[in-house]
Amino acid sequence: MNLFAQGIAWIFDPANHVGPDAxxxxxxxxxxxxxxxxxxxxxxxxxxxxxxxxxxxxRSIAVGVSGGIRALPTxxxxxxxxxxxxxxxxxxLIALVVLAIPSVLAGAYSGVEAIDRVTIDAARAQGMxxxxxxxxxxxxxxxxxxxxxxxxxxxxxxxxxxxxxxxNAGGLGGYAFSGIANSDYAEVLGGSIxxxxxxxxxxxxxxxxxxxxxxxxxxxxxxGRARRNTRRSAPRAATPVEGTHP
Amino acid sequence: xxxxxxxxxxxxxxxASAVALTLAGCSxxxxxxSGSGSGDSKTIVVGSQAYPSNEIxxxxxxxxxxxxxxxxxxxxxxxxxxxxxxxxxxxSISVFPEYNGNLLNFLLQEDGKSTTTETTTDGxxxxxxxxxxxxxxxxxxxxxxxxDTYTVTQETADKYGLKSIADLSKIGGTISIAANPExxxxxxxxxxxxxxxxxxxxxxxxxxxGGPLTIKAIQDGDAQVADIYSASASIKTxxxxxxxxxKHLVPANNVTPIVxxxxxxxxxxxxxxxxxxxTTDVLIELNRQNSVDQKSASSVAKAFLQDKGLL
Numbered sequence: 001m002n003l004f005a006q007g008i009a010w011i012f013d014p015a016n017h018v019g020p021d022a023x024x025x026x027x028x029x030x031x032x033x034x035x036x037x038x039x040x041x042x043x044x045x046x047x048x049x050x051x052x053x054x055x056x057x058x059r060s061i062a063v064g065v066s067g068g069i070r071a072l073p074t075x076x077x078x079x080x081x082x083x084x085x086x087x088x089x090x091x092x093l094i095a096l097v098v099l100a101i102p103s104v105l106a107g108a109y110s111g112v113e114a115i116d117r118v119t120i121d122a123a124r125a126q127g128m129x130x131x132x133x134x135x136x137x138x139x140x141x142x143x144x145x146x147x148x149x150x151x152x153x154x155x156x157x158x159x160x161x162x163x164x165x166x167x168n169a170g171g172l173g174g175y176a177f178s179g180i181a182n183s184d185y186a187e188v189l190g191g192s193i194x195x196x197x198x199x200x201x202x203x204x205x206x207x208x209x210x211x212x213x214x215x216x217x218x219x220x221x222x223x224g225r226a227r228r229n230t231r232r233s234a235p236r237a238a239t240p241v242e243g244t245h246p
Numbered sequence: 247x248x249x250x251x252x253x254x255x256x257x258x259x260x261x262a263s264a265v266a267l268t269l270a271g272c273s274x275x276x277x278x279x280s281g282s283g284s285g286d287s288k289t290i291v292v293g294s295q296a297y298p299s300n301e302i303x304x305x306x307x308x309x310x311x312x313x314x315x316x317x318x319x320x321x322x323x324x325x326x327x328x329x330x331x332x333x334x335x336x337x338s339i340s341v342f343p344e345y346n347g348n349l350l351n352f353l354l355q356e357d358g359k360s361t362t363t364e365t366t367t368d369g370x371x372x373x374x375x376x377x378x379x380x381x382x383x384x385x386x387x388x389x390x391x392x393x394d395t396y397t398v399t400q401e402t403a404d405k406y407g408l409k410s411i412a413d414l415s416k417i418g419g420t421i422s423i424a425a426n427p428e429x430x431x432x433x434x435x436x437x438x439x440x441x442x443x444x445x446x447x448x449x450x451x452x453x454x455x456g457g458p459l460t461i462k463a464i465q466d467g468d469a470q471v472a473d474i475y476s477a478s479a480s481i482k483t484x485x486x487x488x489x490x491x492x493k494h495l496v497p498a499n500n501v502t503p504i505v506x507x508x509x510x511x512x513x514x515x516x517x518x519x520x521x522x523x524x525t526t527d528v529l530i531e532l533n534r535q536n537s538v539d540q541k542s543a544s545s546v547a548k549a550f551l552q553d554k555g556l557l
Contacts, residue, residue: 083458087468167459168451168468177453181427183328183355 007189029170034158041100049108054134066102074099074160082167092164100153107149111142143213151206158199293339294322299477299533303343305547310520313557316513327352335379340506346370346387347497353377361433365494385503388524392477393499396489399464403487410490412443420446424463425473427451434496442493477526479534
């Protein structure tokens with residue numbers, strides 16, 4: 001408890017709010033690289049996920065590849081990329097995009113797959129083209145799970161972005177690295193508390209976004225009733241795939 | 247299509263195997279468990295840091311001790327000083343290859359004192375003998391030194407005509423030094439650089455102890471100077487230039503065996519015999535065989551002892 005108090009005290013110590021290592025600077029770097037990494041992952045993985053969900057093709061490849069990517073140790077990948085393309089923010093950014101892609105991809109394709117086939121058949125029967133079906137029916141109905149996938153990715157990336165500091169490219173992880181090296185455990189704990197607070201803040205934000213993403217006219221109750229009548233069931237989970245990072 | 251029950255089963259299997267893997271990872275290498283070593287007076291427990299070069303030296307001691315008929319238990323690869331030093335203090339490890347300068351500073355800091363101003367091998371050793379806890383003693387230091395250095399690329403050295411740390415002033419401005427985080431607060435870090443040479447320095451924090459990322463930083467120009475340990479094989483393989491230190495900024499860091507006071511005197515003699523053979527060049531070569539040729543610490547040590555006619 002004493003150490004915990006020291007960690008809190010460290011956060012509010014004015015000495016830690018000036019210079020290049022100021023908490024505000026590191027926090028902003030951390031937020032910025034987290035959002036950028038997840039943003040790039042969304043641009044890459046959501047279209048692919050929608051395509052897989054829409055066509056029903058390539059699912060096994062996507063599951064296999066994203067499963068393989070999940071197994072990549074981020075620190076190893078980061079070191080390898082840094083030795084290859086140089087130190088700086090690019091190497092950790094790529095490593096974090098790779099980390100974020102599986103969750104986002106899983107959210108997108110499982111979101112489309114979870115839609116009641118009756119709804120899709122009805123849309124087709126109305127004469128909708130494939131594009132209209134995707135944009136007007138599948139994306140809106142899949143949106144809660146797509147956002148859920150992004151939410152899972154953000155949580156993983158915000159925690160793992162502490163590794164960016166391993167190659168001196170910024171973020172909140174630097175406090176842990178230098179604190180451990182210099183036996184300054186208040187610094188380690190203070191830095192960790194900020195990362196945890198940031199992760200919780202992102203969780204709250206994305207949980208709200210996920211609720212907002214549910215289209216009008218679809219409530220949890222009616223969706224659940226519809227799903228019971230279909231063979232194509234998928235769990236209505238807040239996060240489509242439980243992502244744990246090694 | 248995967249149904250919900252199969253998914254749950256798959257998840258359960260995944261969790262179970264992850265837990266199993268984690269546990270296996272923990273249990274296989276707890277070097278501090280089963281402290282049976284100190285009970286038997288004939289059994290000598292040799293430890294080492296989680297640092298390949300240190301492990302090679304521990305292997306040298308251990309294999310020579312075994313050759314002379316002692317029963318040896320090896321507890322190699324035990325983290326950093328904070329992790330293993332208590333085990334030496336309480337006698338569960340009886341032989342440990344140490345480095346006099348860094349060990350002295352560690353002991354001083356543990357006692358809440360400031361780091362040493364001594365920089366020579368003799369000065370450090372006499373300070374060390376009074377700083378050591380009562381149950382242990384230091385055997386004579388080897389010539390071999392594995393100290394922090396101010397090292398630059400051959401290109402940088404040629405471009406600015408750098409030979410010693412004092413020449414860094416020719417680069418001008420604040421010198422960026424790629425080094426581990428502890429370098430930033432060490433007495434021989436930027437603070438000492440300013441005091442002794444009047445040069446401003448800042449740390450480009452890398453975390454691989456003079457490894458490939460630290461070297462990458464000076465090769466790509468992200469930093470001008472790197473802290474590479476003097477016995478590192480990469481000084482030769484990467485054609486790096488270690489700057490001379492005429493004002494003794496960086497303390498000596500000679501390989502110095504730390505042993506229990508109750509260690510058999512014949513065992514101490516055996517360790518001293520091996521330790522005498524260690525020069526920095528020998529250490530660099532042994533490290534090169536380990537890090538470049540990918541030979542294990544024990545086979546590197548064995549080949550060296552055989553070559554010297556000790557095995």
